[in-house]
Amino acid sequence: MDHGKPREADHPEGSDVIDLGRLEIRPDEYAVTVDGERLALTVRELQLLVALARRRDRIVTREELYAAVWRKPYRPDERSVDVYVRKLRRKLAFALPGWEFIHTHFGFGYRLSPSHSQVFHTPATRG
Amino acid sequence: MDHGKPREADHPEGSDVIDLGRLEIRPDEYAVTVDGERLALTVRELQLLVALARRRDRIVTREELYAAVWRKPYRPDERSVDVYVRKLRRKLAFALPGWEFIHTHFGFGYRLSPSHSQVFHTPATRG
DNA sequence: GGGCGGTTTCACAGCTTCTTCACAGGAGGA
DNA sequence: TCCTCCTGTGAAGAAGCTGTGAAACCGCCC
Numbered sequence: 466m467d468h469g470k471p472r473e474a475d476h477p478e479g480s481d482v483i484d485l486g487r488l489e490i491r492p493d494e495y496a497v498t499v500d501g502e503r504l505a506l507t508v509r510e511l512q513l514l515v516a517l518a519r520r521r522d523r524i525v526t527r528e529e530l531y532a533a534v535w536r537k538p539y540r541p542d543e544r545s546v547d548v549y550v551r552k553l554r555r556k557l558a559f560a561l562p563g564w565e566f567i568h569t570h571f572g573f574g575y576r577l578s579p580s581h582s583q584v585f586h587t588p589a590t591r592g
Numbered sequence: 593m594d595h596g597k598p599r600e601a602d603h604p605e606g607s608d609v610i611d612l613g614r615l616e617i618r619p620d621e622y623a624v625t626v627d628g629e630r631l632a633l634t635v636r637e638l639q640l641l642v643a644l645a646r647r648r649d650r651i652v653t654r655e656e657l658y659a660a661v662w663r664k665p666y667r668p669d670e671r672s673v674d675v676y677v678r679k680l681r682r683k684l685a686f687a688l689p690g691w692e693f694i695h696t697h698f699g700f701g702y703r704l705s706p707s708h709s710q711v712f713h714t715p716a717t718r719g
Numbered sequence: 720g721g722g723c724g725g726t727t728t729c730a731c732a733g734c735t736t737c738t739t740c741a742c743a744g745g746a747g748g749a
Numbered sequence: 750t751c752c753t754c755c756t757g758t759g760a761a762g763a764a765g766c767t768g769t770g771a772a773a774c775c776g777c778c779c
Binding site: 671698699 | 724725727729734735736
Binding site for chain 4: 734739740747
């Protein structure tokens with residue numbers, strides 16, 4: 466007897482697969498893959514990544530992220546979000562060098578958008 | 593030799609043979625073989641192995657495993673799954689040295705995937 | 720009853736992850 | 750440029766999870 470997985474119940478805007486290009490997230494399976502290979506994340510890391518990914522391309526405040534992941538009252542001096550953003554950035558940078566996923570918006574919060582970082586020498590941009 | 597058996601596939605239930613390389617499971621016959629030789633497992637051990645094998649390569653929570661094998665309400669401090677994972681690991685390690693089958697996902701659960709035991713961790717990203 | 724194999728529970732060691740802190744580094748405005 | 754506030758980061762202790770041996774428990778058979 467398969468009891469179905471709790472989906473929408475647990476996850477606000479639940480979808481089975483979040484496609485971020487080479488990065489793929491399957492929240493219901495606790496799985497994050499890069500080019501099909503599994504990326505090892507801890508519980509918090511996964512939760513935060515999912516929370517960001519579900520709000521893709523939008524600036525999300527720390528407070529909203531904290532509410533989504535930690536589910537307890539947010540203190541204004543809370544730094545957990547920052548710390549886990551760093552952890553995620555490191556793992557993602559290792560798995561996908563040259564890509565940037567989590568962008569900082571000073572004074573506002575974070576935004577997840579897969580994008581190439583121009584760390585390599587590039588010919589001047591021309592219109 | 594291999595006449596019309598339903599291939600084990602992605603569908604959890606109703607698989608006749610689960611092929612894990614040198615390890616083969618025939619749930620309907622209560623049989624587990626290594627290189628064709630029968631491996632002696634107790635009922636619980638077999639049930640747990642089958643439950644994991646039918647969810648191959650996926651992280652399975654203790655709760656789901658407990659539901660599949662024990663079929664009674666799961667207490668959050670329940671340790672039976674861990675104990676039987678250990679029993680299975682021991683017997684499998686003895687039968688197939690150098691292979692690892694049951695992987696722990698801290699905070700999530702267990703995952704069955706046949707793989708060589710190499711130290712092959714993500715060197716990055718801790719702390 | 721006593722022995723036997725299997726199952727469940729228990730206690731604790733060991734390890735991983737989470738939270739918090741302190742300070743360094745940057746961004747933005749005056 | 751200087752000052753202030755915000756974010757990045759490493760480290761350390763706290764908290765939580767898993768591994769493990771052994772004892773307790775259970776049903777079955779002699």
